[in-house]
Amino acid sequence: MIWFNLIIQGILVGGFYALFACGLSLMFGVMRVINLAHGDMAVVAGYVAVMLTPHFHIPMLWSFLVVVPLFGLVGYLVQRTLIQKSIDRDPFTTLLVTFGLSVVIENALLQLYTANAQTISIGSILYKSWHPASIIYISYQSLVVLAIAVVVLASLQLFLSKTGTGRQIRAVADDQEAAQLSGTNYRHIFGVAAAISFATVALAGIAYGMTTQFAPTSGGINLLFAFEAVVIGGIGSLWGTLVGGIALGIAQQIGSHINPQYTLLGGNVLFLIVLAIRPQGLFGKKSSL
Amino acid sequence: MSLLQLEGVSKKFGQVVVGEQITFQLEEARAIGIVGPNGAGKTSLFGIISGDIRPDAGTIHFEGNDLLKLNSAQRARAGIGRTYQVPRPFEHMTVFENALVAAQQGARLRSQHSYDLAYDSLERTGLSEFANQPAGSLTLLHRKRLELSRALATSPRVLLLDEIAGGLTDLEVNELTAIIRQLQSDGIAIVWIEHVVRALLNTVDRLICLAAGKIVADGDPQEVLSSAAVRELYLGGKVVGESVQ
Structure with a gap:
């Protein structure tokens, strides 16, 4: 029963990791950019939700309605200006630029909002849990986040396979020059992919802020989890990212069961095992979406 | 002119x-x-x-x-339509989707019109029976034909x-x-x-x-x-x- 509970809890937290990671995976799959500021964007989304939504007079729970579209727009603009310029130079520049962006964001948040931890309080509706057996507690909130993750991934998959823009994203991911020859403006498509990436990570950031406390420096550890989920699942595969997130969650739960200090270790060990045995990840193909 | x-x-x-x-x-x-x-x-x-x-x-x-x-x-x-010497299909998309991207973006067609043009361009190169196969699985001859189909689907002059x-x-x-x-x-x-x-x-x-x-x-x-x-x-x-x- 203990193991069953570990798996349940791992799946629940894995949904959050997948939501967090899918944008990272998309950016890499489409434009070969590892956005090192990905985790920080989630933190910024949390702060924006906390600081701005009172001005719009909407409840915290619905803050994502403002923040997610806003981040989509920011993502498009950041890609078309900052990231595209660095792509035009070379891949290494994109690492430096996004790393620099991460440093700037953390320090700007520290300056503006101090190092105090924040939380997005949504009242008690989601803080209850379902208690189906003696030691199993399923928090409604984690369940909702897992459901959101599945819905987001399914919608994204559907968008990529069934819409014209989605097909353009896949075409650009496969061969951007050939896509140009077919009439696709790859810079615009890069912008759209970045918009989706930023919007999903904003959603993940808000979910994170509702679950736990966050501070200006919370981005780094979340970037690590997202990165591990993507690599375990296989780069470029959206469902792989969900499975990767869940596998990471379960490994962390097992680690924490052995010793509460081993939570991160459990995940890192799985990450290393996957890298050693199956470096393309569980569902990895070469650069597919 | x-x-x-x-x-x-x-x-x-x-x-x-x-x-x-x-x-x-x-x-x-x-x-x-x-x-x-x-x-x-x-x-x-x-x-x-x-x-x-x-x-x-x-x-x-x-x-x-x-x-x-x-x-x-x-x-x-x-x-302007162009094919590459070494074919460069969108490997992870189907043959039809390859032509469809070109019909929708290159020829600026929407919905049924774009499907028709994409299918027609595959038909003209004899590829229509492979429409639902992944482009990555094609042989060299078929890749060359797909290269041609994709260029045709942009309605080139x-x-x-x-x-x-x-x-x-x-x-x-x-x-x-x-x-x-x-x-x-x-x-x-x-x-x-x-x-x-x-x-x-x-x-x-x-x-x-x-x-x-x-x-x-x-x-x-x-x-x-x-x-x-x-x-x-x-x-x-x-x-x-x-x-x-």
């Missing part, structure tokens, strides 16, 4: 000259073949016309409009074909040549780079020979092939100054 008009087009990569004062016109629904030794600048010329490569000097007009003001996606929409017969058997070459002749008679102008000269002679009504980025011969295919300049070139002569010695 010519469909495509190049005037004094030049391009150097460092010390390597891939284009020097290239001037020629292509009329509607005509077919030009381009031959020349490796490194003569044939593929670079296509890159310059399709927008992958920016020339150092010269002008290119397409239907009277300045082509150099457009990026390669805009040129594809304007009516001119098609730039880069060694589309290379690596195919005689029978396959004949099939492909028949398709290309049909496209020409449908009103699409063709510029065709090819080492398989026999395939060219059946199709083109004019031949240009490039060497070291320069046009060394231009005219009737038989006359160009039998000209002293071209024979010397293929027999290992050196290009000096304006002509082959």
Whole structure:
């Protein structure tokens, strides 16, 4: 029963990791950019939700309605200006630029909002849990986040396979020059992919802020989890990212069961095992979406 | 007015000259073949016309409009279709989706119209039975046909074909040549780079020979092939100054 509970809890937290990671995976799959500021964007989304939504007079729970579209727009603009310029130079520049962006964001948040931890309080509706057996507690909130993750991934998959823009994203991911020859403006498509990436990570950031406390420096550890989920699942595969997130969650739960200090270790060990045995990840193909 | 008009087009990569004062016109629904030794600048010329490569000097007009003001996606929409020497399909998409992206973006069609054009372009190259296969699983011949279909799905006025017969058997070459002749008679102008000269002679009504980025011969295919300049070139002569010695 203990193991069953570990798996349940791992799946629940894995949904959050997948939501967090899918944008990272998309950016890499489409434009070969590892956005090192990905985790920080989630933190910024949390702060924006906390600081701005009172001005719009909407409840915290619905803050994502403002923040997610806003981040989509920011993502498009950041890609078309900052990231595209660095792509035009070379891949290494994109690492430096996004790393620099991460440093700037953390320090700007520290300056503006101090190092105090924040939380997005949504009242008690989601803080209850379902208690189906003696030691199993399923928090409604984690369940909702897992459901959101599945819905987001399914919608994204559907968008990529069934819409014209989605097909353009896949075409650009496969061969951007050939896509140009077919009439696709790859810079615009890069912008759209970045918009989706930023919007999903904003959603993940808000979910994170509702679950736990966050501070200006919370981005780094979340970037690590997202990165591990993507690599375990296989780069470029959206469902792989969900499975990767869940596998990471379960490994962390097992680690924490052995010793509460081993939570991160459990995940890192799985990450290393996957890298050693199956470096393309569980569902990895070469650069597919 | 010519469909495509190049005037004094030049391009150097460092010390390597891939284009020097290239001037020629292509009329509607005509077919030009381009031959020349490796490194003569044939593929670079296509890159310059399709927008992958920016020339150092010269002008290119397409239907009277300045082509150099457009990026390669805009040129594809304007009516320039191009195939690559080594086919570059979108490997993780189906054959139909490959053509569909071109029909929706290159030809700017929506919904049913784009499906019709995509299907029609596969039909014309004999690929329709493979429509739902992943493009990555195709054989070389079928990849070359998909390359052609995808270019056709952009509704081109001119098609730039880069060694589309290379690596195919005689029978396959004949099939492909028949398709290309049909496209020409449908009103699409063709510029065709090819080492398989026999395939060219059946199709083109004019031949240009490039060497070291320069046009060394231009005219009737038989006359160009039998000209002293071209024979010397293929027999290992050196290009000096304006002509082959």
